[in-house]
Amino acid sequence: AQTVTQSQPEMSVQEAETVTLSCTYDTSENNYYLFWYKQPPSRQMILVIRQEAYKQQNATENRFSVNFQKAAKSFSLKISDSQLGDTAMYFCAFMRGAGGTSYGKLTFGQGTILTVHP
Amino acid sequence: AAGVIQSPRHLIKEKRETATLKCYPIPRHDTVYWYQQGPGQDPQFLISFYEKMQSDKGSIPDRFSAQQFSDYHSELNMSSLELGDSALYFCASRRETEAFFGQGTRLTVV
Numbered sequence: 001a002q003t004v005t006q007s008q009p010e011m012s013v014q015e016a017e018t019v020t021l022s023c024t025y026d027t028s029e030n031n032y033y034l035f036w037y038k039q040p041p042s043r044q045m046i047l048v049i050r051q052e053a054y055k056q057q058n059a060t061e062n063r064f065s066v067n068f069q070k071a072a073k074s075f076s077l078k079i080s081d082s083q084l085g086d087t088a089m090y091f092c093a094f095m096r097g098a099g100g101t102s103y104g105k106l107t108f109g110q111g112t113i114l115t116v117h118p
Numbered sequence: 119a120a121g122v123i124q125s126p127r128h129l130i131k132e133k134r135e136t137a138t139l140k141c142y143p144i145p146r147h148d149t150v151y152w153y154q155q156g157p158g159q160d161p162q163f164l165i166s167f168y169e170k171m172q173s174d175k176g177s178i179p180d181r182f183s184a185q186q187f188s189d190y191h192s193e194l195n196m197s198s199l200e201l202g203d204s205a206l207y208f209c210a211s212r213r214e215t216e217a218f219f220g221q222g223t224r225l226t227v228v
Contacts, residue, residue, distance in 0.1 A: 104215075
């Protein structure tokens with residue numbers, strides 16, 4: 001079974017600064033995908049960024065980027081130029097690759113509450 | 119673009135009552151997932167359907183059942199409701215490796 005661990009229950013950052021959220025995972029799979037989801041107070045689950053395990057290049061999406069360390073099973077999210085609208089709960093999530101019955105199912109970490117201060 | 123639609127958005131039930139949650143996936147998405155998110159918790163996988171057949175099962179209580187219909191919408195039926203069933207219930211549909219979530223149904227059991 002896969003496990004996802006987010007060791008930072010809460011983080012805070014000043015507007016316009018950079019913050020990094022940590023995530024580690026454990027799996028014996030070689031083919032998998034990793035995601036960061038944002039859950040604002042509205043509770044909607046919004047995909048922020050995704051990373052394919054077979055790709056060495058770190059994914060980036062505008063102000064969001066990841067540091068994917070496959071050997072260390074680490075997947076951190078960096079938010080640059082933080083904005084007030086980034087205030088939310090952030091979940092790291094794991095998805096097995098194709099070929100198994102659990103393909104497509106997401107396993108989430110415990111979440112990190114990020115607060116951006118003006 | 120069409121999104122995953124869940125209904126109702128909010129539901130209040132009394133203990134021991136029954137609730138039915140509905141999910142309408144994005145057109146041409148063939149897999150539907152149900153998740154339960156308790157207060158301050160991460161979403162927990164309940165059950166999934168692929169092409170109208172149950173494909174995987176997680177920590178879903180025996181009091182709960184679900185199915186996917188011929189039009190691909192899915193329903194989660196919850197009976198003998200308990201206070202601990204109060205949570206946000208998400209449905210997600212998947213295309214390849216990207217899961218799209220509905221806005222959730224907030225169930226409150228009183």
